[in-house]
Amino acid sequence: MTTLLVVDDELLNRDALQRRLARVGYRVLTADSGASALEIASAQRVDLVLLDVMMPGIDGIETLRQLRRSRSLSELPIIMVTAKDGSDDVIEALDAGANDYITKPVDFAVAQARIRTQLTARRADPLTGLPNRLLFMDRLNELIERSRAAGNLDFAVFFLDIDRFKVINDSLGHGTGDELLMGIARRLEQSLRCTDTIARLGGECTLARLGGDEFTVLLAGVRNAAAASAVAERLIAAVSAPFQLEGREVVVSISVGVVMADARYQRAEDMVRDADTAMYCAKDRGRARSELFDLSMRAAAEERLRVESDLRGGLERTEFRLHYQPIVALADQRLCGFEALVRWQHPTRGLVAPDGFIRIAEETGLIVPIGLWVLREACRQMRAWDSEFPECADMIVNVNLSARQCLHPDLVNDVAGVLAETGLEPHRLKLEITESLVLEGTDEVIGILTALRGLGVQLGLDDFGMGYSALSYLQRLPVQTLKIDRSFVSGIQNAGNVEIVRAILSLASGLSMDVTAEGIETADQVVQLRDLACGFGQGFFFNRPLTYDAAREVLRKHQRATGEQQRVA
Numbered sequence: 001m002t003t004l005l006v007v008d009d010e011l012l013n014r015d016a017l018q019r020r021l022a023r024v025g026y027r028v029l030t031a032d033s034g035a036s037a038l039e040i041a042s043a044q045r046v047d048l049v050l051l052d053v054m055m056p057g058i059d060g061i062e063t064l065r066q067l068r069r070s071r072s073l074s075e076l077p078i079i080m081v082t083a084k085d086g087s088d089d090v091i092e093a094l095d096a097g098a099n100d101y102i103t104k105p106v107d108f109a110v111a112q113a114r115i116r117t118q119l120t121a122r123r124a125d126p127l128t129g130l131p132n133r134l135l136f137m138d139r140l141n142e143l144i145e146r147s148r149a150a151g152n153l154d155f156a157v158f159f160l161d162i163d164r165f166k167v168i169n170d171s172l173g174h175g176t177g178d179e180l181l182m183g184i185a186r187r188l189e190q191s192l193r194c195t196d197t198i199a200r201l202g203g204e205c206t207l208a209r210l211g212g213d214e215f216t217v218l219l220a221g222v223r224n225a226a227a228a229s230a231v232a233e234r235l236i237a238a239v240s241a242p243f244q245l246e247g248r249e250v251v252v253s254i255s256v257g258v259v260m261a262d263a264r265y266q267r268a269e270d271m272v273r274d275a276d277t278a279m280y281c282a283k284d285r286g287r288a289r290s291e292l293f294d295l296s297m298r299a300a301a302e303e304r305l306r307v308e309s310d311l312r313g314g315l316e317r318t319e320f321r322l323h324y325q326p327i328v329a330l331a332d333q334r335l336c337g338f339e340a341l342v343r344w345q346h347p348t349r350g351l352v353a354p355d356g357f358i359r360i361a362e363e364t365g366l367i368v369p370i371g372l373w374v375l376r377e378a379c380r381q382m383r384a385w386d387s388e389f390p391e392c393a394d395m396i397v398n399v400n401l402s403a404r405q406c407l408h409p410d411l412v413n414d415v416a417g418v419l420a421e422t423g424l425e426p427h428r429l430k431l432e433i434t435e436s437l438v439l440e441g442t443d444e445v446i447g448i449l450t451a452l453r454g455l456g457v458q459l460g461l462d463d464f465g466m467g468y469s470a471l472s473y474l475q476r477l478p479v480q481t482l483k484i485d486r487s488f489v490s491g492i493q494n495a496g497n498v499e500i501v502r503a504i505l506s507l508a509s510g511l512s513m514d515v516t517a518e519g520i521e522t523a524d525q526v527v528q529l530r531d532l533a534c535g536f537g538q539g540f541f542f543n544r545p546l547t548y549d550a551a552r553e554v555l556r557k558h559q560r561a562t563g564e565q566q567r568v569a
Contacts, residue, residue: 002119003027003045007037007063008052008081013104017050020108021115034058038066046076048118050111051098053082053089061092068097077118081106125209127178128185136208140218140268143204144261153261156228158217159275160188160235163253163287165213170407171444176245180252181213183243188215191238216272225260225292232256232290240288253288255279260292277301284359304360310346311357311366319345320370322377323545326554327398327516327538330530335558337396337430339538340378341545342370362404371405372414379422379429385552391559398430398460403437407444412451419455426456430481434462446476453478460516464504475511482508484534486519492528505532 004026008014011032018028029044031037035058040046049067053060064078080093080101090101099118102111123135131139140157147153162168162184169177185207192205206218217235222228235256242249257279265271278293280301285291314320324338344352361367378397386393405411419426431452437445449459460481461474484504491497501517508515517529520539529537546554 001025001027002047003029004115005029005031005037005040005046005049007031007034007049007055007060009033009055010052013052013106017106017111021112024112034060034063034066037063041067041071041076047122048115049076049078050102050115051078051080053080053093061089061096064093064096064098073097073099074122077122079111079114079118128182128209130185130189130215131206131208133208133210136206136210136216136218137268137272139206140271143218143220144265144268144271147261148263148266153263154223155218155220155261156222156231157259157271157275158219158228158232158235159257159259159272159279160215160217160254161279161283162213162239163255163283164403165252167403167407168250168252170409172245172248172250176250179245180243180250181209183245184239184252184254185209185215187238188217188235191234192217192219210272216275222260225258228258228260228292229290232258236288236290255282255287256290257282258290258292274298280304307357307360308364308366311344311361311364311370314344314346315366315369315373318373319347320373321345321351321547322374322381323547324381324551325538325545326543326551327396327536328542330517330526330534330537333526333542335392335395335554336536337398337428338551339398339400339432339545340374340381341400342374358402362402365404367402367404368408371402372418375399375415376418376422379418379424381548382428383422383424385555388552389555389559391562392555394428396428396430396458397424398432400432400462403434406433406437406448411448412455415452415457416455419457427458430458430460432460432462432481432483435464446473446478449478474507480513482513482515484515484517486539489517489519489525489529489539490521492525498528498532501529501534502532505534509533 004021006014006017006021006028007030008017009032014030014032018030021028029040029046031040034055037049037051038058041049051060051063055063058066060080064080067076067078077099078097080090080098081104082089082093082101083104093101100114102114123132123138124130125132143155147155162180165177168180188207192207204220208216208218210216217231219231222231236254239252239254242251257275257277259271259275259278261271274293274297277297277300278291281297282289282291291297321343323341323343325341326335327337327339328334329336342354344357346352358367361370378399382395382397401411415429415431419429433445433449453459458481459477459479460483461477461479462483463485464482482504484501488497488501488504492501505515514535516536516538517534518538520526520529520537520541522541526537526541543554
């Protein structure tokens with residue numbers, strides 16, 4: 001039931017409004033002062049406030065200002081009640097954050113209409129016009145109560161999230177992102193209205209936008225998991241066709257989490273939480289798919305929350321460490337540089353490899369500060385080693401950039417700042433991006449990479465050939481290095497893989513790029529790659545990723561060997 005708070009120091013005014021509003025179905029709370037109103041609003045759920053302007057003590061305008069410090073116009077509509085229509089009180093109230101006003105003596109029909117308008121606006125998403133989170137949760141709570149009373153639990157909640165929406169929004173702009181959200185909303189509406197699968201269910205349906213790129217569907221009449229999965233697949237298919245946005249074609253996908261009604265659910269929040277958990281499971285299993293919630297997912301979600309919390313603490317406590325994997329020239333196995341690889345020294349879990357935290361860091365945005373720390377620490381360490389090992393002062397350090405880092409608006413300035421701060425010569429820093437990133441936002445990415453090249457840093461394309469097709473973009477990319485993925489190196493004894501490696505090397509040569517093979521584990525692989533004229537390599541055959549002390553020892557041996565060669569010469 002919708003709860004209103006009537007605030008007026010006059011008892012007769014309060015009682016009259018309370019009785020008439022209660023008669024039309026509202027739950028009505030009353031307060032005789034601004035101080036009392038603030039106390040009630042902080043302690044209880046209030047959906048709308050009718051607030052008298054003229055009151056002793058804390059007047060209506062000051063009460064309004066204090067309420068607005070914690071509740072926005074959309075979160076808590078406030079209608080001012082004033083005895084002076086068109087007065088300065090009205091202007092001051094609207095400037096202070098009032099949603100509307102009514103005048104005394106109160107015309108109840110007008111007051112009721114304005115209350116209804118504010119409550120309706122509060123329950124609609126302003127971008128898409130769909131029901132918002134508040135209305136969706138109210139409808140779900142009502143359906144839960146009705147279904148439990150009737151013993152008929154035949155409905156489902158679907159949680160939809162746009163895959164890689166952050167990349168689209170950052171690369172094409174927020175205006176285009178909003179246009180995409182509106183287009184997706186219309187397609188989902190049409191799908192829910194028109195599909196035979198949904199029509200056969202014959203139940204009530206609510207499509208809502210919770211916020212950002214998240215949508216939810218409440219659908220009654222869903223009697224089993226097969227029917228729910230069929231609906232989810234239709235929703236996924238509805239979004240899969242290309243969108244035409246500002247003259248360009250954009251292809252997106254959605255991941256869907258589904259939760260079936262169950263007697264254990266007594267609150268809407270719990271069903272939505274579990275549908276959200278299932279959606280993240282769908283993303284983890286490849287995106288553009290649906291997953292039905294089961295209880296094992298909740299434990300995984302709780303672990304995910306623990307990792308996210310620990311990551312934030314790890315940043316504050318500087319728990320991250322760099323390991324350094326040597327990169328060598330295959331012709332003579334001379335050390336040429338290192339790839340800096342991040343590890344997390346967790347206080348209870350020990351040393352955590354990247355696959356234990358990078359995906360969560362990427363999804364939460366923590367990858368940006370973590371990546372900046374990696375960049376700064378790698379450059380700082382190279383400069384420190386320059387002083388200790390002057391014979392190695394021409395070596396390069398490779399640092400990986402994630403998709404989210406690459407599209408962050410401060411990236412170029414951050415790189416420039418780190419180079420200036422550490423004093424590392426720009427050409428000794430090589431930033432590696434993945435091939436898939438190029439395809440997610442080509443024009444935007446090329447612009448960022450060009451700006452980075454303008455700083456003098458080198459650029460490399462990691463995991464080249466891994467199931468994507470960046471060939472059409474390769475000649476436009478300002479990169480100097482291709483890295484052959486380890487899957488081709490590990491199978492280089494097979495004729496097919498040899499030809500793929502040969503083709504990559506030929507392509508790189510034609511574009512004046514050098515090539516590094518990663519994942520080298522055997523002497524035979526070294527020989528084959530060298531015979532194919534691959535310039536550089538890294539892998540366990542040469543060294544695993546090394547701690548600071550172990551990398552320092554490798555540098556000491558390299559400097560000693562370099563000095564001996566110079567003396568012989």
